[in-house]
Amino acid sequence: MGLTVRVGCCGFPISRRKYYSVFSLVELQNTFYNLPSIQWVEKLRMEMPTGFILTMKAWQVITHPSKSPTWRKLKGKPGGILENYGWLKPTNENIAAWEKTLDIALKLNAKVIVLQTPASMPYNDESINWTKEFFKQITSVTPKDIVIGWEPRGRWVSEQALNVLRNILEEYSITHIVDIFKRKPVYMHRINYIRLHGIGKGETNYKYKYTDEDLEKLYEMLIEISYRDSYILFNNVHMFGDGQRFKQILANKGINVL
Template sequence: MKTVVTGCCGFPTARGKYYGVFKTVELQNTFYDLPSVEWASNIRREAPQGFSFAVKAWQVITHPSTSPTWKKMRKKPGGDPGGYGFLKPSRENIQALEKTLEVAKALDAFIIVFQTPASMPFNQDVVKWVDEFFEQAVSMSGGIKYGWEPRGEWARALVLRELLSKHGVIHVTDLLRTRPVFHGGLVYTRLHGLGEGEVNYSYKYTDRDLEELALTLKSMDFNTAYVLFNNVSMLNDASRFKHVCGKVMQGEARVE
């Protein structure tokens, strides 16, 4: 039987209250300023048994030092600034991944999600370095899965399926916009709102939207699907989706 697990990108309410409603969360603070291993261990102990963590990869691996998001970092990483971002197989990126993995392992996280910006260039050189990056990353993973949410030209690249399937990396998409080209039995969707552009965080999902999402999942072949809402009204929308999904699935999937 399929399993559909719903949650939010970040804690939109007190953690104790959140744990009582959902069984998964995608941590967002790991993107802006990578927290300490001690913090991660404390959060793992605090969460109930059976609760699962996803980790959004530290931004220095996916976003170059010129990215506006770097301005929000309190402590910038060392090394060559040019070695960071865009999934380069550089010493700087690999060291940043090692630190991200330490935090993820302390959380007993099941996945690390790399979200690359639309500004990431697409050409044969970049294809080669992404291939090399994931080859190294998989060898370091210790069993933690990787997901990649590309934006811009990379989101439409024909080579994407080949790269993802080669390394067993899950294609992370917004299922109300795009189906994944590879998921290996584990679907991971991040919902950023509908409308023009790739994100619309102020969007509030309608019942019809949520039913369409549930019907899409019902039509797909997978073992487990993680549905993570990433909009202003995510707490309410995620709660409503659990109810809608349960009705649509009608016993064909366990909805959590």
């Protein structure tokens, strides 16, 4: 079948040293709230074992408007006009924030930059056009070996939006990031990127613990998609244990799991 699956967590739920001994993939979460210092980046790069894959969540000011509750965790307000931030608007402020995010990604040798937009992001002709322009601008400055992934929410993942979403993703080679228990990706670029936020009503149920039956279903959905490279990122309270159990299930099925 030729499938390769990497399993990891959104953030480090335990000490990094122990984490490295179990998983070969992590998605950094701290990069969403505040861009890290160069000293922190260099320390992380030095300690990561050979072959370890790192992805990162893009700085929140690009995806979330200044009135978002997550902005309360910003250590310092970014420059420019605050209303110009968020929702993937192609403003000077957002593009500058992308360039700062990209600089950190390059220093970390990150393989994927994750853009997760909130349900509040409008879906209309204006936002469709500005989203296209945003991706046009950032893909022109981003090296081809870095995958850009987008996890939209709200009306952007409604049935009436899927064709528009697919066209944008295809045009700019953006991989569609999903929680596969809620929806299937409409387009994948180089990586099938799955973020698992727990099963239940709404987009997230972080306290949920995946059952063995859930993980068997996850395996079956990966087989159905049959994409050569998949990154599976658990993003729930029990992510460390759930990820380990899923790795074992994949190994028992004869899947090349890393």
